[in-house]
Amino acid sequence: xxxxxxLIPVLPxxxxxxxxxxxxxxxxxRSGYLATFWVFASFLVSCGVLVALLxxxxxxxxxxxxxxxxxxxxxxxxxxxxxxxxxxxxxxLAMLMCLIVTGIGGLIHLYAxxxxxxxxxxxxxxxxxxxxxxxxxxxxxxxxxxLMFVGWEGVGLCSYLLISFWFEDIENSKAGNKAFIVxxxxxxxxxxxxxxxxxxxxxxxxYNPATLGGFLDxxxxxxxxxxxxxxxxxxxxxxxxxxxxxxxxxxxxxxxxLPDAMAGPTPVSALIHAATMVTAGVVMVTRVSPIIVQSHxxxxxxxxxxxxxxxxxxxxxxxxNDIKKVLAYSTVSQLGYMFLGCGVGAFxxxxxxxxxHAFFKALLFLGAGSVIHAMHHEQDMRKMGGLKKLIPxxxxxxxxxxxxxxxxFPFAGFWSKxxxxxxAYGFQYFGIVFYVVGxxxxxxxxxxxxxxxxxTFWSEKRFDEAALGHDHGHATHDDHMDHADAHxxxxxxxxxxxxxxxxxxxxxxxxxxxxxxxxxxxxxxTLPLIILAVLSAVGGxxxxxxxxxxxxxxxxxxxxxxxxxxEEGVSPVLGMVIGTVAALVGIGIAYALYSKRRxxxxxLTPEQKQAPTLLGEAYRGSVNLWGFDQLATWLGIDxxxxxxxxxxxxxxxxxxxxxxxxxxxxxxxxxxIRRAQTGFVRSYALVMLFGVCLVVASIxxxxxxxx
Amino acid sequence: MLPVPTVYYLxxxxxxxxxxxxxxxxxxxxxxxxMCIELMLNAVNxxxxxxxxxxxxxxxxxxxxxxxxxxxxxxxxxxxxxxNLFRQRESIDIDEVNLMxx
Numbered sequence: 001x002x003x004x005x006x007l008i009p010v011l012p013x014x015x016x017x018x019x020x021x022x023x024x025x026x027x028x029x030r031s032g033y034l035a036t037f038w039v040f041a042s043f044l045v046s047c048g049v050l051v052a053l054l055x056x057x058x059x060x061x062x063x064x065x066x067x068x069x070x071x072x073x074x075x076x077x078x079x080x081x082x083x084x085x086x087x088x089x090x091x092x093l094a095m096l097m098c099l100i101v102t103g104i105g106g107l108i109h110l111y112a113x114x115x116x117x118x119x120x121x122x123x124x125x126x127x128x129x130x131x132x133x134x135x136x137x138x139x140x141x142x143x144x145x146x147l148m149f150v151g152w153e154g155v156g157l158c159s160y161l162l163i164s165f166w167f168e169d170i171e172n173s174k175a176g177n178k179a180f181i182v183x184x185x186x187x188x189x190x191x192x193x194x195x196x197x198x199x200x201x202x203x204x205x206x207y208n209p210a211t212l213g214g215f216l217d218x219x220x221x222x223x224x225x226x227x228x229x230x231x232x233x234x235x236x237x238x239x240x241x242x243x244x245x246x247x248x249x250x251x252x253x254x255x256x257x258l259p260d261a262m263a264g265p266t267p268v269s270a271l272i273h274a275a276t277m278v279t280a281g282v283v284m285v286t287r288v289s290p291i292i293v294q295s296h297x298x299x300x301x302x303x304x305x306x307x308x309x310x311x312x313x314x315x316x317x318x319x320x321n322d323i324k325k326v327l328a329y330s331t332v333s334q335l336g337y338m339f340l341g342c343g344v345g346a347f348x349x350x351x352x353x354x355x356x357h358a359f360f361k362a363l364l365f366l367g368a369g370s371v372i373h374a375m376h377h378e379q380d381m382r383k384m385g386g387l388k389k390l391i392p393x394x395x396x397x398x399x400x401x402x403x404x405x406x407x408x409f410p411f412a413g414f415w416s417k418x419x420x421x422x423x424a425y426g427f428q429y430f431g432i433v434f435y436v437v438g439x440x441x442x443x444x445x446x447x448x449x450x451x452x453x454x455x456t457f458w459s460e461k462r463f464d465e466a467a468l469g470h471d472h473g474h475a476t477h478d479d480h481m482d483h484a485d486a487h488x489x490x491x492x493x494x495x496x497x498x499x500x501x502x503x504x505x506x507x508x509x510x511x512x513x514x515x516x517x518x519x520x521x522x523x524x525x526t527l528p529l530i531i532l533a534v535l536s537a538v539g540g541x542x543x544x545x546x547x548x549x550x551x552x553x554x555x556x557x558x559x560x561x562x563x564x565x566x567e568e569g570v571s572p573v574l575g576m577v578i579g580t581v582a583a584l585v586g587i588g589i590a591y592a593l594y595s596k597r598r599x600x601x602x603x604l605t606p607e608q609k610q611a612p613t614l615l616g617e618a619y620r621g622s623v624n625l626w627g628f629d630q631l632a633t634w635l636g637i638d639x640x641x642x643x644x645x646x647x648x649x650x651x652x653x654x655x656x657x658x659x660x661x662x663x664x665x666x667x668x669x670x671x672x673i674r675r676a677q678t679g680f681v682r683s684y685a686l687v688m689l690f691g692v693c694l695v696v697a698s699i700x701x702x703x704x705x706x707x
Numbered sequence: 708m709l710p711v712p713t714v715y716y717l718x719x720x721x722x723x724x725x726x727x728x729x730x731x732x733x734x735x736x737x738x739x740x741x742m743c744i745e746l747m748l749n750a751v752n753x754x755x756x757x758x759x760x761x762x763x764x765x766x767x768x769x770x771x772x773x774x775x776x777x778x779x780x781x782x783x784x785x786x787x788x789x790x791n792l793f794r795q796r797e798s799i800d801i802d803e804v805n806l807m808x809x
Binding site for chain 1: 728731732733735801802804805806807808
């Protein structure tokens with residue numbers, strides 16, 4: 001069965017090729033269902049491989065097999081001792097990610113069949129989605145870090161293509177560019193890390209169970225090719241790879257692309273920018289954990305960046321009005337948790353959060369998509385409210401996601417978040433700091449998610465149902481509010497609606513029971529919601545402290561780390577109590593504040609928002625993303641621009657000056673020397689005579705003077 | 708009969724060579740300059756042969772053959788140049804051939 005692994009990425013690739021070349025002929029919605037079919041087929045193969053893997057002894061659950069279906073060994077790059085084969089590493093981590101990618105990916109494909117039903121570029125959308133699944137599977141299955149890099153760049157490409165899917169709107173193209181460019185910064189780190197690995201280990205293969213010659217085999221034994229793996233080498237490699245992870249997984253300071261990536265269609269936000277691709281950084285760090293754990297510096301850096309990102313993004317999520325923006329910052333914050341887990345050495349806890357987060361964040365995004373669909377592409381929460389009764393299925397499924405992310409017993413997020421926080425407390429360095437910030441972030445998370453639910457579902461209706469789809473028709477899918485003047489005017493981004501909105505509008509009028517009113521989504525959309533809601537509710541039970549099947553399963557992929565002081569850690573029960581209290585405090589504050597303001601759904605009055613008080617300042621800071629985008633603009637455009645201009649000046653005047661100066665000196669000196677060329681042949685002959693005399697004299701003189 | 712001493716040949720060779728050098732320097736007719744160059748070459752040839760006999764070695768005569776071959780080739784090219792020069796300018800005064808200057 002293990003030899004079937006090659007099929008897992010190939011099936012979506014087949015789907016990609018079919019949809020790419022024949023998608024328009026197949027038509028909608030059939031091309032969408034076909035694309036979905038290939039992903040689910042891949043999911044079935046993954047399940048089969050998982051069963052085969054579980055049949056093996058715990059310690060031996062690791063195999064290096066060809067990634068080409070039914071072909072033994074396919075060399076990819078062979079240059080001297082630089083050997084890269086087209087191989088897959090099959091181990092619990094890879095198979096876990098395969099199941100997440102194909103399982104949740106398949107559900108999101110199915111959802112997208114409904115969500116994108118009216119889009120004129122329907123086949124193109126599924127082409128990209130299938131290609132994304134293929135690259136993501138390459139990323140998680142690659143048997144060497146170079147194949148992982150191929151997948152890594154491939155998903156980046158698909159992310160770019162899908163963010164700017166509606167490329168007629170310049171804002172969407174810009175968001176795509178932003179994601180691509182910011183990711184390049186991280187990728188430089190990753191590429192350098194790969195080079196460092198080859199330099200020190202002489203191989204790029206992760207594990208080689210047969211020869212123990214993979215670089216992670218060596219790292220586990222604390223050795224490199226012909227020497228000892230020192231802390232310095234581990235720090236270098238670890239930090240370089242982590243830079244890559246920071247870019248891909250949207251950690252501070254490279255998180256800026258992820259909120260803008262919400263310009264893509266909502267299924268993309270769910271699949272790529274919440275459930276799978278953005279967790280690639282966590283997967284990569286977990287994969288190379290044998291190197292990471294060799295350097296305490298790297299671990300502290302990862303934990304610190306993760307914790308700071310979690311808190312930072314949560315504070316921004318508090319004030320966003322775009323429903324997808326809230327979820328985007330929430331994703332950044334949750335990714336911070338995952339890195340906190342990895343940083344303190346609890347790699348399996350980090351991966352557990354990846355898993356549960358994939359359930360509930362995909363659910364929340366798809367739920368938000370369903371809301372947006374129902375509201376005729378209105379994303380501003382201030383223009384929602386009272387949707388609880390109007391779209392009950394979406395409401396109930398989103399409740400499950402809400403309780404899961406807030407960390408309420410026994411939903412999925414509760415178990416994974418508590419495991420991370422518990423491990424963070426026992427961390428040798430500043431464990432208590434990480435723990436306190438983590439708990440604070442958990443409370444903030446509960447608050448902003450309650451705010452989202454309140455504004456969307458629980459508060460009074462703040463829109464005219466009959467007017468929907470008419471007045472609001474000009475709001476785009478993704479109104480791109482300019483961060484600088486977000487407060488006050490966001491959501492009224494009717495400027496760049498363009499023809500697409502008109503087109504959507506004309507489709508909307510023919511849409512099932514919708515004649516301008518709010519409507520529940522079609523079954524292809526609600527079915528994935530229901531499945532994900534069930535997973536969000538019970539999915540965490542595989543990793544409870546008393547029955548941690550998840551950690552046992554993942555053990556062959558992650559090394560045990562000796563940085564804990566478990567005897568000083570909080571007991572699981574106490575940790576859970578603290579976590580629950582934090583969540584309830586967040587929800588309680590939200591309830592207390594919003595229950596009095598059912599009508600407006602706003603806590604702060606416009607005057608309070610403008611006031612120069614601490615509260616007003618904090619509010620404006622959060623809305624303005626704490627000035628970080630301005631800082632980035634200043635760094636990139638102003639500072640970078642003046643640096644570029646200075647360089648250009650130096651190039652034009654100094655570098656070119658040297659080159660032109662050399663030419664000038666030659667010109668001037670030749671001006672003088674050329675006077676010697678008189679043109680009289682006989683004078684040349686005379687000069688030659690003198691020359692000959694000189695040469696002869698210089699040869700003869702020593703001989704004569706000798707005698 | 709006593710052979711002619713080598714030094715006589717060398718003195719003659721030196722006189723011929725000097726004549727050639729002076730001719731090259733003072734004459735304006737390229738044909739005469741050529742003749743002077745030939746004179747210098749043959750002066751050298753003479754010293755080669757004389758010294759070859761003096762040291763009883765074949766090298767001297769060998770080099771003379773080479774020099775004569777090269778001189779013949781050189782004359783062929785040189786005379787060609789002079790003929791062309793005359794066709795171009797109706798004159799072969801060497802001082803008027805002065806285009807290659809600043």
